[in-house]
């Protein structure tokens with residue numbers, strides 16, 4: 001494992017690169033955590049291990065305001081995360097051992113994966129959104145995020161929910177994001193893995209994405225919650241199977 005920082009316009013992004021055993025040249029998958037998350041969470045490690053076992057190098061990166069990266073949590077927005085992810089993609093592209101590039105992320109990182117997939121439609125061999133939280137922009141427009149209601153036309157200075165404080169700019173940014181447009185722009189292969197008992201992101205969003213994508217596969221994990229607690233082996237198996245077919 002190699003630990004380092006990737007520069008994003010002066011913002012340091014904490015990253016770790018894990019190589020599969022014995023590989024010289026191999027594919028690489030960028031892997032991104034969710035909202036309030038970081039790269040050492042059990043489900044992120046599980047995804048990383050499954051990819052490594054399938055012969056894929058994994059570049060875990062932490063986004064603005066999360067984990068060991070620069071920035072304050074309350075000031076993160078999806079635009080900042082998109083800018084960060086593009087810097088990570090540029091870094092990954094510069095590595096000469098990489099054969100094919102893949103992008104994966106959990107929840108808000110899964111939403112990010114869907115957005116960046118649409119922005120770089122020729123960059124990735126496939127994208128793997130895990131429990132992607134692509135209802136966030138809808139929630140921002142409807143005035144419901146973090147389990148709290150607000151007036152979407154009079155966005156509060158700060159959102160208080162889930163014991164967190166989040167700047168209103170998060171909502172302003174999220175309101176402008178239309179995930180369907182980016183789904184349409186990405187015509188490559190997509191693997192969605194989602195627990196059918198997810199209490200944070202409704203499973204129906206995975207079914208809706210499956211229909212909208214040109215070439216998607218959905219692996220439901222029966223009985224699993226948002227972070228696949230108690231179902232880590234099924235998450236790993238879904239990911240391994242994607243490569244080892």
Ligand code: FER
Pocket residue numbers: 034035036106107108109133136139144145146147200
């Ligand atoms: C929300 C529901 C889910 C929300 C964020 C999430 C900002 C993200 C969850 C995750 O990334 O795990 O209302 O509001």
